[in-house]
Amino acid sequence: MELPWLGEHCSERSCKQLDFLPLKCDACGEVFCKDHIRYDDHKCSSAYKKNVQVPVCPLCNTPIPVQRGQIPDIVVGAHIDKDCQYNPAQQKQKIFTNKCTKPGCKRKEMMKVICEQCGSSFCIKHRHPLDHDCRGSSQPISKAGYAALMRASHATFKSPGAIGVPSNGNRQHNRCR
Numbered sequence: 229m230e231l232p233w234l235g236e237h238c239s240e241r242s243c244k245q246l247d248f249l250p251l252k253c254d255a256c257g258e259v260f261c262k263d264h265i266r267y268d269d270h271k272c273s274s275a276y277k278k279n280v281q282v283p284v285c286p287l288c289n290t291p292i293p294v295q296r297g298q299i300p301d302i303v304v305g306a307h308i309d310k311d312c313q314y315n316p317a318q319q320k321q322k323i324f325t326n327k328c329t330k331p332g333c334k335r336k337e338m339m340k341v342i343c344e345q346c347g348s349s350f351c352i353k354h355r356h357p358l359d360h361d362c363r364g365s366s367q368p369i370s371k372a373g374y375a376a377l378m379r380a381s382h383a384t385f386k387s388p389g390a391i392g393v394p395s396n397g398n399r400q401h402n403r404c405r
Contacts, residue, residue, distance in 0.1 A: 240264040254278055287314035330354045 235248035239258040247261040255267065255274040267275035282291045283300040285307055294303045308314075324336035328351035335351035342349055345357050346364030354360040358380065 238264055240270050285312060285314075288312050328354055330360045 235246050236250040236259045238245045238247060238261040240260060243261060243264055245261045250259045251265045252259050253272060255278040256272050260270055264270045283294060283304050284291050285304060287308060292304050292307050294300050323338055326337045326340045326349050328335045329348045330350060333351060333354060337351050340349050341355045343357060343362060345362050350360055
């Protein structure tokens with residue numbers, strides 16, 4: 229042995245291994261090797277001080293206090309019978325409650341998606357005024373909205389000589405563009 233003063237021997241009677249990185253048990257204070265540091269591995273007499281587990285009610289998710297010597301399953305069962313604040317109606321609250329108002333659509337959304345022009349609630353698919361054939365207010369459309377309408381009307385007229393009539397009444401010829 230070159231360095232006999234380094235490390236410590238495991239306190240487990242059957243082991244006594246010289247360990248250069250010994251671990252001290254936080255319950256009993258004795259030194260153990262890595263194989264015997266767990267409370268069960270060295271049969272720690274002070275494990276009850278540190279190894280405390282609090283059961284949680286599976287219904288209401290509240291911790292249940294258990295006295296020493298009591299069986300946790302029996303205490304949790306008594307809690308469920310007497311004190312449990314679980315409400316099954318609370319569990320079944322619907323998340324998707326905002327129904328799309330477009331005729332024929334049965335989709336529901338978590339959040340309300342309201343059209344700025346008509347004020348109705350729609351699903352994500354029908355949220356834009358063009359998607360739900362909005363007949364809302366006859367407010368003037370922004371330049372970007374007008375450009376989108378023009379692109380949409382040009383896409384529907386595929387013949388080279390077709391004439392599109394936008395909502396403002398001006399006639400425009402597709403060949404001129």
